[in-house]
Amino acid sequence: MTDQSRIAIVRYRGALTSAVHGIEEMLSFAGGLERYRSLRVTITDTVVPGYDAYILPPAGQEVDVSAQPDIPKFLKQEHTRGALVCSVCVGLVWLAEAGVIGNRPVTTHWGLEALMAERYPDAATDVDQILIEHSDLATAGGMMAWVDLSMALIERFVGRDAMIETSRRFVVDVGRMDQRRYRSFTPDLSHQDAAIRKAQLAIESGYASRLSVDDLAQQAGLAERTFIRRFTSATGMTPMTYVQAIRIEKAKDQLIHSTKQIQQIAFDTGYADHSAFGRKFHQATGMTPKDFRRKFSA
Template sequence: MLRLAILAYPGAMQSAVLGLQDVLGFAAQACGAVLEVDVLTDFSARHAAYDAVILPPSSDEVRVDAVPDLPGFLKERHAAGSVICSACTGLTFVCAAGLTGGRAVTSHWGLEQRLKAAYPEVDLDTGQLLIEYTDLITAGGLMAWVDLALALIERFLGYSVAADTARHFIVEFRRRDQRRFRRFLPDLRHGDKAVLKAQHFLESGFADAVTVEDMAVASGLPGRSFLRRFKAGSGLTPKAYLQELRIERARDLLIETEKGVAEICYAVGYNDPPSFVRLFTRLSGLTPGAFRVQYRHKEPDVAS
C-alpha cells in the first residue's frame, strides 16, 4: 500500500489540496494500486508512517511561527524515511526544518529574496521547475503541485502511469520523461534508522571524499554492523550505493546543464575522468556523451 500525507497548514491552497487528492487518486485507480492519502492539520499528534509528505502552496505569505509544530513534524517524518515534498511557498517549512542539506532547491521566483534573507545558507535555484532527490522533491510556482504530483506518481507507480495521468488531465509531462530508463531511487522505508542516517548523509555529501568509515560514523554503528545492516537495508554495499548515487546525479547534470564530462566528473566526486566514463558506461549502458545526445532533447507527447 502507498501512503501519502498532504499537509493542509493554515493558508494552504485548498485547490491544491483537493487537486493533489484527485490526481493521485486517479493514478492509483488507473493502475489498481492501493493508495491512502491523509490530509493533516495537526502536526503535534503522532501519525502513521508515510511514503511521502506533501507541502502544497499558499497564495499568501506563510509564517513558520504560525505553525510551530510543522518543522519538527517534517524532521521526524524525514528521519523515518518519508520523501519530503514542497510546492512553491511550502519550501519555507522545508528550510525551517533544515532539510535542504546544502543542495539546490526551488520555489516561486517571487519568494527568492525573502527566502534568501531568512535562510541565507539555502541554495535556491528558482530557474528550475522541479528539483528531485531521493529524500526531497521541491517544485516552483503556485501550479507546480501538478508537476510534483506527476513526479510522485512516476516514482511510486511508474512512468507509464504518470504519462497516462498527464494525458487524462491534459497537462504537460515534459520534465518527467523517459529519457533515463534506468534510475536510482533507493528504498528509504526499510525501517533501519541507523542505515537511513547514512543514506541522508550521502544525499548531501556524495560529492565529497566519503569513505565507508565516514558512513559508519554517520550511522552511529560500528564498522562490521554497519556493513551488514547497510547491505540488508539498501540492497547494496556502501561503495556500490555511493557509485549509484553519484552516477544518478551525473545523469541529471548531463541532461540539465552544459557542463563538460570532465567537469561533471569532478562535480559528482570523482577525480579521474576516464575512470568516471567507464563507470558511467557500465551503470548506464551508454557513454556520458552518447547519453546526453540520445536523451537530452526527447520529450514525450502526452497529447497523442
C-alpha cells in the same frame, strides 16, 4: 512499488485549497488505476506519523511558521525516519524551517528568491527550475507547479505508465520547462546609496544606448572600481548584468504589447546585433523572442 505507499498532503493554515484538492485528485486517480492500486492519499491538518511522503502545498499568502510549530518539528522527525518530504512554491519554507534542505539545490516561486536568500542562506535556491528532486526531497516552483510535483510522485510511487496515463486524463504536459519565462525583473531602489540610485535611473532612461561601466561610474560620480563594488552591494548584481536585465525586461514588454519586428525590438533595447539579442533573451527566459511573443502576446 507496494500497495502500502501512503502520501499525506499537509493542509496547513493558509494552504491553497485548490492545490490541496488538485493534488489529492491527481494522485488518487493514479493510485486508483485498476492495474496499479498502489497509492493512498490523505489530507491532514498537520504532520501525522507513518506516511511515506509529505507534501507541503502552496499558499495564497506568506506562511506564518510560528503559528504551527509542530509542522517543522514532525517533518524533521519523519524525514529522519525515511519519509520523502515535498513542497510547492512557498511550502518550501516549512522544509527550510524543518532543517531538511541543508545546502542542496531546491526551488520555489521566483518571487521568493530574496526571502530564501535572507532567511535560509545555506539553501541553494534555484528559482529557474520548476522541479528539483532528490532521493528524500522534492521541491516544485510556482503555485501551479503542484501539477509537476504530482506527476513526479506518480512516476516515483506508481510508475511511468501510470504517470503518462494520468497526464492524458488530466490533459497536462509532462516534463515542463523551467520557470525563467515567467520571471520579471523589478529594479530595487530601496537601498540608501544615492549615487547608485542615480546610476540605476540613468540605466532606466538610457538602456537603448551604448552603456559602459565607465559611463555609469561617471553618472554616479565614483571611481570605476568603487562604483562596481557599491553597485553590486546595493543591487546584488554587477552593473552590466543589471543593464542586461533591464534590456530584457523592456524587450519582453515590447514583444507582448507591440507589433514591432523582433530585429527592431532588439535595436530599440540596446542590441546592435540581432543574433546577440536572441542569445541573451534565450539565456534569460529559456525561449526565443519569437516563441515568447507567441506564448504571451494578447
